Amino acid sequence: MRSLLQQLQRRTPLGWLQLNHEKGRLLVALAGIAFADVLMFMQLGFQSALYDSNTRLNRVMRADIVLLSPKALNLQNLSTFSRRRLFQARDVAGVQTATALYINSITWKNPQTRVNATVQMVGFAPDEPALNLPEVNQQLDKLKLPDTVLFDRGARGQYAEAIAQVEQGNPVTTEVDRRTLTISGLFSLGASFGADANVITSDQTFLRLFPRRDASSVSLGLVRVQPGADPAEVAAALSAHLPSDVRVLTAAEYVQFEENYWRTASPIGFVFGLGTAMAFVVGVVIVYQVLSTDVNAHLKEYATFKAMGYGNSYLLSIVFEEAMILALLGFVPGVVLPIGLYALAANATALPIYMTASRAVWVLLLTLGMCTLSGAIATRKLQSADPADMF
Amino acid sequence: MAIAISVQNLNHYFGQGQLRKQVLFEINLEINTGEIVIMTGPSGSGKTTLLTLVGGLRSAQSGSLQVLGQELCGATARQLTQARQHHGYIFQAHNLHGSLTALQNVRMGLELHPERSAAEMLARSTAMLEQVGLGDRIHYYPDNLSGGQKQRVAIARALVSHPQLVLADEPTAALDSQSGRDVVNLMQSLAREQGCTILLVTHDNRILDVADRIVHMEDGVLKRNSAGVLTTP
Ligand SMILES: Nc1ncnc2c1ncn2[C@@H]1O[C@H](COP(=O)(O)OP(=O)(O)OP(=O)(O)O)[C@@H](O)[C@H]1O
Ligand SMILES: [Mg+2]
Numbered sequence: 001m002r003s004l005l006q007q008l009q010r011r012t013p014l015g016w017l018q019l020n021h022e023k024g025r026l027l028v029a030l031a032g033i034a035f036a037d038v039l040m041f042m043q044l045g046f047q048s049a050l051y052d053s054n055t056r057l058n059r060v061m062r063a064d065i066v067l068l069s070p071k072a073l074n075l076q077n078l079s080t081f082s083r084r085r086l087f088q089a090r091d092v093a094g095v096q097t098a099t100a101l102y103i104n105s106i107t108w109k110n111p112q113t114r115v116n117a118t119v120q121m122v123g124f125a126p127d128e129p130a131l132n133l134p135e136v137n138q139q140l141d142k143l144k145l146p147d148t149v150l151f152d153r154g155a156r157g158q159y160a161e162a163i164a165q166v167e168q169g170n171p172v173t174t175e176v177d178r179r180t181l182t183i184s185g186l187f188s189l190g191a192s193f194g195a196d197a198n199v200i201t202s203d204q205t206f207l208r209l210f211p212r213r214d215a216s217s218v219s220l221g222l223v224r225v226q227p228g229a230d231p232a233e234v235a236a237a238l239s240a241h242l243p244s245d246v247r248v249l250t251a252a253e254y255v256q257f258e259e260n261y262w263r264t265a266s267p268i269g270f271v272f273g274l275g276t277a278m279a280f281v282v283g284v285v286i287v288y289q290v291l292s293t294d295v296n297a298h299l300k301e302y303a304t305f306k307a308m309g310y311g312n313s314y315l316l317s318i319v320f321e322e323a324m325i326l327a328l329l330g331f332v333p334g335v336v337l338p339i340g341l342y343a344l345a346a347n348a349t350a351l352p353i354y355m356t357a358s359r360a361v362w363v364l365l366l367t368l369g370m371c372t373l374s375g376a377i378a379t380r381k382l383q384s385a386d387p388a389d390m391f
Numbered sequence: 392m393a394i395a396i397s398v399q400n401l402n403h404y405f406g407q408g409q410l411r412k413q414v415l416f417e418i419n420l421e422i423n424t425g426e427i428v429i430m431t432g433p434s435g436s437g438k439t440t441l442l443t444l445v446g447g448l449r450s451a452q453s454g455s456l457q458v459l460g461q462e463l464c465g466a467t468a469r470q471l472t473q474a475r476q477h478h479g480y481i482f483q484a485h486n487l488h489g490s491l492t493a494l495q496n497v498r499m500g501l502e503l504h505p506e507r508s509a510a511e512m513l514a515r516s517t518a519m520l521e522q523v524g525l526g527d528r529i530h531y532y533p534d535n536l537s538g539g540q541k542q543r544v545a546i547a548r549a550l551v552s553h554p555q556l557v558l559a560d561e562p563t564a565a566l567d568s569q570s571g572r573d574v575v576n577l578m579q580s581l582a583r584e585q586g587c588t589i590l591l592v593t594h595d596n597r598i599l600d601v602a603d604r605i606v607h608m609e610d611g612v613l614k615r616n617s618a619g620v621l622t623t624p
Contacts, residue, residue, distance in 0.1 A: 010502065010507075010508065010509040010512065011502065012491070012495055012498060012499060012502060014488075014490075014491075017490045017491060017495070018490045020490075021489065021490035021532075022490075298488070298489075298490075300484075300486055301486065301487075301488040301489070303486075304480075304482070304486040304488075305499070306472075306475075307446070307448055307475060307480050307482075308475060308476070308480065308499070308500060308503065308548075309472055309473070309474075309475035309476030309477075309478075309503050310472075310503060311469075311472050387443075387448045387475075388443050388448045388449045
């Protein structure tokens with residue numbers, strides 16, 4: 001260890017000196033790497049925002065176990081199952097409550113612009129909290145009035161004025177078909193790719209808004225277990241007890257189920273993965289250009305080093321030293337810029353997009369990999385540094 | 392007197408198959424330790440080829456080639472690299488590294504030898520540059536040095552590790568006659584001090600007087616192996 005340190009101390013930092021000598025080339029390389037990093041951060045940021053935002057509603061459901069139709073794909077495509085399964089579920093040992101949740105998309109008139117917009121309507125019986133949103137639970141009484149809804153502050157679209165009015169205590173009205181709805185309260189959840197806005201209402205209002213749905217077919221069943229009962233065991237018991245026309249998942253499994261949909265069944269995960277890969281390739285190409293130009297420019301010097309008795313591995317170490325320096329220096333602006341861009345994107349899209357330490361580490365690793373790969377390709381040119389052709 | 396270089400029946404070919412062409416024919420040459428030998432000869436006669444073989448930059452194909460007691464004919468690439476660490480090279484072009492200062496360039500000649508500490512390398516490189524008369528330029532980049540100064544840095548780099556053998560291929564070709572002369576004198580005096588052997592290829596008749604012996608290459612054959620010195624042909 002000590003000798004390694006001494007080795008480093010006595011070694012001329014040739015890679016750094018070479019890079020530093022050509023400041024223009026260095027800046028181009030750093031800009032290129034920063035660019036690739038920013039692209040990767042944006043892609044990965046949107047990707048995880050997609051997963052986060054599309055499981056937000058799933059994660060606030062007040063349930064230990066969730067029942068859903070086997071045909072369910074995601075929140076926007078839940079299909080339905082018979083409410084009778086909820087009654088049956090209540091017979092299973094360990095189950096405390098089993099309540100219905102109704103979810104469907106609906107087109108309403110934006111109360112502010114009067115333009116049609118699609119929102120996600122969530123209905124449940126207001127005598128029992130169905131969501132872990134304290135704001136909603138404090139306003140359950142309002143929902144007991146017919147045609148009354150609570151609206152999401154984090155909704156995407158032009159709702160700022162309407163929200164401000166409700167905030168001041170003035171209910172705002174809007175229309176679905178020819179039915180008038182009153183927004184009498186607010187909560188904070190946030191938009192998702194699948195839903196621009198969430199609207200919470202009572203099961204009664206929900207069923208009036210969707211005349212073709214009846215109370216006996218529900219979207220989700222929220223099961224809470226008795227204190228001390230193990231949700232996994234109860235879920236297994238439910239699975240065994242209930243017919244196969246209903247699926248039983250623990251709360252964690254249900255969030256995973258939603259996330260998996262977006263990961264696999266939708267092209268979005270692939271698109272962002274591809275975007276990240278493209279950014280990686282762009283980075284490799286830029287760094288390769290810089291490194292191979294640098295190797296070419298120094299072929300004579302490298303051949304001279306070989307003639308002096310330096311081995312091939314020494315020349316390789318110069319190129320990789322350069323690659324590592326570029327990766328680390330380029331990463332600095334590459335990680336700072338996205339923080340600002342995330343804030344902009346979060347404002348513009350109402351998506352939960354922010355920097356995380358794990359993503360920063362992951363992109364740093366990608367950057368190191370990117371530069372190492374470029375370096376590895378660039379070192380092939382070292383073969384042409386032949387000291388026999390030097391004299 | 393010990394023998395630094397011993398070449399016996401050395402042949403060398405370039406190319407393969409139909410294009411195979413012999414450029415060195417039955418070369419025999421012995422150089423004693425401490426000798427300064429100049430090799431002259433027309434262009435294309437094979438001087439550089441012989442020098443690169445002696446220096447371990449090319450692998451010898453047939454015959455025997457012993458340099459500093461090591462047989463280089465049939466040596467592995469690794470052995471050749473090792474052997475090179477004991478030679479000092481001076482090229483026609485200075486081949487200094489443009490991103491390194493004069494001092495850093497010279498230091499590269501020492502870094503190969505792991506027994507030297509950083510402080511020692513610094514001291515020796517500085518002293519070496521002072522010896523070649525560049526004590527006031529040690530932090531200059533090659534771009535800011537004249538041709539003669541650059542070649543002097545290259546000489547300092549070649550000699551700083553006190554190699555037992557110095558090989559030089561037309562070291563004065565890029566220089567005007569005065570700086571050419573200076574460079575050769577410098578090589579001579581440093582070599583005398585360090586007791587090393589020098590094999591020098593040149594076309595420059597004005598510097599032949601530094602040689603203990605002159606050999607002449609013609610069409611791949613060592614024609615004259617004249618002991619003593621020194622008449623211009
Ligand atoms: N890499 C090579 N491949 C094929 N032929 C070569 C190669 N290098 C040199 N030759 C040939 O070998 C012969 C000797 O070349 P060499 O460079 O040794 O001559 P030289 O005496 O150094 O000439 P000069 O004084 O011009 O430097 C020449 O005919 C040259 O064309
Ligand atoms: Mg030549």
